[in-house]
Amino acid sequence: MSSKTGSSRVLGALVMGALSAGVAAQARTLSADDYARAERFMSYNTVPLVDHAVPKVEWLDDGHFWYVDHDAAGDHFVRMDAASGKTAPLFDQAKLAVALGKAGGKPVDAKKLPVTGYEARPDGRVDIAVRGKHYVCDLAAVEASCVDRTALVKTGKEPGALSPDKQSEAFIRDWNLWLRDVASGKETQLTTDGVENFGYATDNAGWKHTDNAIVEWSPDSKRIATFQQDQRKTGEMYLVSTNLGHPKLEQWKYPLVGDKDVTMIERVIVDVAAKKVLRLQMPPDQHRSTLCDDVSCGPDGGWDDVKWAADGKTLAFVSTSRDHRHEWFRIADANTGKVRTVFEEVVPTYYESGNGAVNWRYLPETNEAIWFSERNNWGNLYLYDLTSGKLKRAITKGEGNVTELLKVDPKTRTVWFRGVGRTAGVNPYYQQFFKVSLDGGKPVLLTPEAADHTVTLSPDGRAFVDAYSTPTTPPVIVLRASDDGRKVASVATADIARLKAAGWVPPIPFTVKGRDGKTDLYGMMFKPTHFDPSKKYPIIDYIYPGPQTGSVRGRSFSAARADHQAMAELGFIVVAIDGMGTPWRSKAFHDAYFEHVEDNTLPDQVAGLKELGKQYPWIDLDRVGIWGHSGGGNATAAAMFHYPDFFKVGWAESGNHDNRNYEDDWAEKWQGLLVTNKDGKTNYDAQANQSFAKNLKGRLMLVHGTMDDNVPPYQTLLVADALIKANKDFDLLLIPNVHHGYAEATPYATRRRWDYFVQYLAGNTPPHEYQLKAWPWR
Incomplete structure (x- = not known):
């Protein structure tokens, strides 16, 4: 118009x-x-037209990862052995293309496979992700076959949050939390008192509203940390479709600035086997995050500000005030629901826990916590004692920001993180990769090139794939050792000819x-x-x-x-x-x-x-x-x-x-x-x-x-x-x-x-x- x-x-x-x-x-x-x-x-x-750029890698286990290597001939799915540096095809692309074509009802080009995810299953088959859909494929057979994963189990279609043992997935139905057995499809209702606009694990930040379940599984897959989200007094938002005939009304909860009543959460822990809900002993919390304007910030879902102890007996979380100026680090007893506030931080403007990822960590093994703060005008890491709630020491100091904490090893007391502005003479927006001791000392730079580094750590943290480039120079992708950053193997070098x-x-x-x-x-x-x-x-x-x-x-x-x-x-x-x-x-x-x-x-x-x-x-x-x-x-x-x-x-x-x-x-x-x-x-x-x-x-x-x-x-x-x-x-x-x-x-x-x-x-x-x-x- x-x-x-x-x-x-x-x-x-x-x-x-x-x-x-x-x-x-x-x-x-x-x-x-x-x-x-x-x-x-x-x-x-x-x-x-960019060859061998390798935009990302995915680790299969501690010693192997896969990636897509593109050139003029098409896409090549490659598996690399981190120890030897040797590569091999991840699978037979021609066989998979035929199988996916039959499953999807239309031809698939083997040179342009739309595969976005790959994961081996215990039964020898593989789970293949294709633009949001998942197929279970038998690639070992003479004639490969793929089946839409949703067709294997005749159950509901609600998206699930997979447990660490990959045996179950939690999902929402009718405002309650349910469990689905991945192998059999058997469903079990875990909560019963969820009602409209006061449901369990519901994902609604106003600007975002999905059917995903916001949960944090315990490492042993026996408990689920989640919340009952109270939107009963939250105001509504309305949109209407454009179509012939009566328009369709879209209506959902959407709190506005200044509203007296906004969405609140009541924190709970669900015992999966007993199907019991333990409500934490604290008042309702704000629907807030230390990182973004939703309780779930990352693209993969999850509850960013909640972290379990390895034994599943305690749960650490951070509460954020409505104006984001006050943070409370708290620990809950998973058996009793008792909550203890360990320490707090109050800031004059707004608090953030990092760039792109929540950077605090719960270390119950040593009775410590890593905390991110910009109290010295830069984003640094600090170590707190969980008994006294007192600051023990600054882990990183000075100018430059810790942007993303990638791994902590409590045994060697080592932290690996991405950071910016920490190397003199390097563009302050270029991400580099460092390690530092929890006991202090100068961080060790593991990626010396003056470039922007994208890092993917192996599950055990012993190696990482480093893709580095600048706006004017194409990527170089190498495998490095995490202890000193030494180059172990070349993965790819982009060609922009x-x-x-x-x-x-x-x-x-x-x-x-x-x-x-x-x-x-x-x-x-x-x-x-x-x-x-x-x-x-x-x-x-x-x-x-x-x-x-x-x-x-x-x-x-x-x-x-x-x-x-x-x-x-x-x-x-x-x-x-x-x-x-x-x-x-x-x-x-x-x-x-x-x-x-x-x-x-x-x-x-x-x-x-x-x-x-x-x-x-x-x-x-x-x-x-x-x-x-x-x-x-x-x-x-x-x-x-x-x-x-x-x-x-x-x-x-x-x-x-x-x-x-x-x-x-x-x-x-x-x-x-x-x-x-x-x-x-x-x-x-x-x-x-x-x-x-x-x-x-x-x-x-x-x-x-x-x-x-x-x-x-x-x-x-x-x-x-x-x-x-x-x-x-x-x-x-x-x-x-x-x-x-x-x-x-x-x-x-x-x-x-x-x-x-x-x-x-x-x-x-x-x-x-x-x-x-x-x-x-x-």
Whole structure:
């Protein structure tokens, strides 16, 4: 939908183009071939041209792992022996392709097997994961066969959380926790008093609501730590489908900022054999995490802030206050339900336990706990005594962050962790791998290369696979020993010859100064491959303002970062800058706009873009565009409203434009609890984009999916309403029946975004209804 007719669009394009001297005279009509050349740099075209990159490995046991090695001939599934470094095929790909084709009812290409998981079963068969589905396959037979795992057992389809012994899986049915025997499919009801909106193990953070069971199994598979989630007083969210006839109502619990009643949890331990529920002796806890805005943060589920003792007799967990400023480390007796608070931490802004993973650990064998804290302005590890609750010592010290604690060996008193900013002269975003003693001392660097390291430890922790790269250099993958980091074997070395032959060029990393004129900010620039330094190029700023992540999104090698290079091909300079207020740097850096989320790193974006404009005469600062999704959609609209003379064109997708209309946990962590003053004003007024819509001068497109159950579409409609009342011209694209991501409509939305900047920022005419390739998920 657009507020302009076709003729007025052309006029608008000429007006916007005239913003820079001589631009109107340079206006041209782009052809379908121009867009096709840009499309060559989309990930679905570039990623297949990278050979031997090995994006990840999966350990089969302490001494073997498997991976996919891709080259021009296709995908090769490889098994490596860690002791000898020798490789062999993981399975017969041709046989598996035939078997999967028969099971799925359509042919499968042996060179492009869609296999995402592999696990051996005790009976000699293997479990094969294929894009979310699981097949049990007999690959040893002369004629291999595969059967959909759900067809083997005639039971319910609810997703299960597998026990450590892999004999059972816990699942939710009718608000209660059940157990399913993996071999026989026999089901057992474990709880009986779960009722609607007061169920066991239910997964609902408001913005996320699934059928997964949030549980933490004891190591011996005899007990389950979970909760009864009380949402009976929590407010509702509503969406309706777009279809012929009566729309379908989607309704679920979605607490908002400032709500008196939000979701709470009552912690319990379930004895599996006895089918008894032990309620921990403590008041209901907040539905909060030390890491994210849900109790389950990782992609694999689980309950991040709950950790069992090896003997299953005690359980450690961390409780978090509603505003994330107060943490309680607690231990529960699994037999009695008694709870003891061991120590606490109170912070002035918000507490986080790491980047990407919870970094605290429970060490009952030595009566100790490892605790993560940013108390010295950096993320370090500390050792606590569990009897006294007193700090014993700092495990790591000084500048730089522990980002992810990967393993602790209580016997050798060794900790292995990933960290950033801990090596002088190395990019502060590059992850490196270290080990350190629980008894103190300087951490030992195990990955010396000045690059970003992705590490996968063996189950016993004696070895690790290290994939290291930079944004401009492709990955090298090696097997190393965990004691000193020495190289044991080569796994693969990526080859980008075919990628370069297709015209690919690397992004250009850069640094600029932040709003204060002193702080270094790191970003990436994308220039057209047909770059001409004698020309003036409009610049597009891709933004994600944090606070939980930034715009650049990782420093490992990538053949395509979103569609930045593709957009650059259309005649733009495209940049992404991690401004102050984003993570991975110091605590003070991350806190830069605490309680002022309307900041959105925009002062840093403006300062950085102006510095780039002074440094490079081919950047046209009279033609600055900006775009982003979700938090980036919020920031884009804010940029157009708060810096209307600087940003000329904005594309705002699915923005959380007023966080009082977003789920409670996210904003209450970063903006604080809602406070209403005597005059009726609140501490959230300044972050509401609709209040500043009247300032719009440039061209703005608002985009939203009508079934967005993360950031509901009413957020964008609040801004649209304000723009209408202010008599402002704007554009609006509502995509029916899609969620926070646009799924099959993504190619359409992407093409429309290209058109928008080509027409209104560059002053050119895009080709008519160019068709981008359907995304690979189809």
